[in-house]
Amino acid sequence: MDFAFGPEDETFRREVRAWLEERLTGAPGRRDWERELGKGGWIGLGWQEDGYGNRRADLTRQVVWAEEYARSGAPARSGHIGENLLAPTLIAHGTPEQKRRFLPPVAEGRELWCQGYSEPGAGSDLAGIRTAAARATDTGAYRITGQKIWTSLAHEADWCFVLARTEPGSTRHHGLSFLLVPMDQPGRVEVRPIRQLTGTSEFNEVFFDGAVARAEHVVGGEGNGWRVAMSLLGFERGVSTLAQQIGFAEELGRVLRTAVATGAAGDPVVRDRLVRLWAELRTMRWNALRTLGGSGGPGSPGSAGGSGGEGAPSVAKLLWGGWHRRLGELAVQVRGAAAAAGPVDRSAALPYELDAAQHLFLFSRADTIYGGSDEIQRTIIAERVLGLPREPRARP
Secondary structure (H helix, E strand, O other): OOOOOOOOHHHHHHHHHHHHHOOOOOOOHHHHHHHHHHHHHOOOOOOOOOOOOOOOOOHHHHHHHHHHHHHOOOOOOOHHHHHHHHHHHHHHOOOOOHHHHHHHHHOOOOOOOOOOEEEOOOOOHHHHOOOEEEOOOOOOOOEEEEEOOOOOOOOOOEEEEEEEOOOOOOOOOOOOEEEEEEEEOOOEEEEEEEEOOOOOOOOOEEOOOOOOEEHEEOOOOOHHHHHHHEEEHHHOOHHHHHHHHHHHHHHHHHHHHHHHHHHHHHHHHHHHHHHHHHHHHHHHHHHHHHHOOOOOOOOOOOOOHHHHHHOOOHHHHHHHHHHHHHHHHHHHHHHHHHOOOOOOOOOOOOOOOHHHHHHHHHHHHHHHOOOOOOHHHHHHHHHHHHOOOOOOOOOO
8 A cells, every 4th residue: 555645635734734833823722722623624524424514535635634733733632522433423323314413513613522431330341331211201302320431521521422221121232322412411410520640630420310312312223322332433543543643753752852861772671662662653653544544534434444354443452552551651761760750739739740751651551441441452353353252251
């Protein structure tokens, strides 16, 4: 496969770079920035349908946009979940009415989404969820009761797509439905931020106490939630992984410069680890491009597997999760004893401040767990790709 960009792609790159340089002045608020992206038509480049306020771009130009966005230092996206997870799922499984209602606000940066999958006791084992949704006989609406956890950006979200059990007595992947739930339901939806070791709170607990989802806001039909949820997970690791790798390269560069400054680069073991991390990052890039090149891109029905097959997303997650954690470990190692200390500020959320290396080390400990643990990814590859015997599961 030819990974080179053509002249038209480079023209597009210059357009993207100029737009970002012109708009990135000061420190725009996260919601304001999403709306600015929407005005420019930059949300939904990879959607397989247009007419919702989004531009259309082929795969190589989606890569260009993702790379230039990462290089520009633009704010972290609040709209990622709506754009890259919900929208492709609606395009593949939603009704025309659902698309008309929900895609334009995402494309315009007006409505933000979160993902209601993991639960206490059912994190990576998604089929073990207990959140229930009972359908009212008079209105047909669903009343949702249960708890979700590790819900990214729930404290900012307007809507949540929730995987819930709509068939009483059902088990595992049977009897689940994919519901679109408004978050603004005082007394029925409660969000509690989870403070992490880093002092930040990107993740949340979400409690549903009779929260309402309208009958027409079931995606894929009642009882088909597992199929829709698995399709969504295939969209999760698309072009955005290439932008992630730009950030990884910048972090690796900082670690390398620190190793040279502290003299740690003189250690042959450290040098070997740096070279290995560099080579592995290049490999991840080629693997991501190869996988994307074999699909219709994110948002297409075939993008879940790409040329890498059904296990491609699991392979990608295993690669970057372990890589980033090892980078975090090396980041503090090359600092030496200084990595264990920092200025104290007892008025802050934490009684200490973290520098970039310390934050990288602490946050990356979770990389092999969230988004599907390494154990789950290996099980998927073993069972669905290699055809090995299924892992025994306890009876409910």
